[in-house]
Amino acid sequence: MSRRGTDSWVLIENQLEKTDHRHLGQLLTYAAGLQAVTIVWVAESFTDEHRASLDWLNNITDKDFRFFGLEVELWQIGDSLPAPKFNIVSKPNDWSRSVARAVEEGELSETKLTQKEYWTVFHLVLQNTKGPISADRRPLPQSWMEYRIGRSGFQLLAVRVPRKKRVRTELNIYSDQAKAYFRLLERQKDEVEKDLGYELEWEELPENKKSRIWVCLDDVDPGDRSDWPRQHKWLAERMNEMHRVFHDRIKELDCDDLMREED
Secondary structure (H helix, E strand, O other): OEOOOOOOEEEEEEEEEEOOHHHHHHHHHHHHHOOOEEEEEEEEEOOHHHHHHHHHHHHHOOOOEEEEEEEEEEEOOOOOOOEEEEEEEEOOOOHHHHHHHHHHHOOOOHHHHHHHHHHHHHHHHHHHHOOOOOOOOOOOOOOEEEEEOOOOOEEEEEEEEHHHOEEEEEEEEOOOOHHHHHHHHHOOHHHHHHHHOOOOEEEOOOOOOOEEEEEEEEOOOOOOHHHHHHHHHHHHHHHHHHHHHHHHHHHOOOHHHHHHHHO
């Protein structure tokens, strides 16, 4: 299909299994035959080498070529019908910035405007906190913001959950070895929570490709601007505390240790 308003093409490669070299070769063949193209590779899961290959292609090709890697999951909330959820594992370097610009140039709903304002004010608090979490990010009109923690496949999230009247700080583990990494971290649960001074929720999510560890502030209204100072202070403190406690532990994780024990 062609991108609306342009002469460039969008090619979508669907693979209902883990990525392999054959499909990567097909993507390169497509790119070689077209002068300007956006290629979207959708798969059940991406290996580290195929994710790195897409990142490399985005780095060495010019702006006429864009490579996206999407992992697809099937989510069901309560009794709702199952729906697909797409997680971006690779994207062009300037894609987030270009999307943000496009959003700013268009019209945002009241909800989106509130979300963007929420994160704009939060980043001021985060900057004044002077912790390891950098506030040098563009606030986006969405319910969460993600921050690096020093290792690929891991990220810290600040999340607004108006429906449940809460805000949440979350360590998200989304690599191919997410379950193994989660189990290694869970072994340190008592030590981690002692260092933090409070308990965490540890969710392996066996039916999901990712796992997460989180803590929340309940009985809050993320839409209540008068309460934002309290919410932002709580989020900034929890984000920096979780970075402090998990950063070195994450870097030292070695799944080979778990494999040797299981053998």
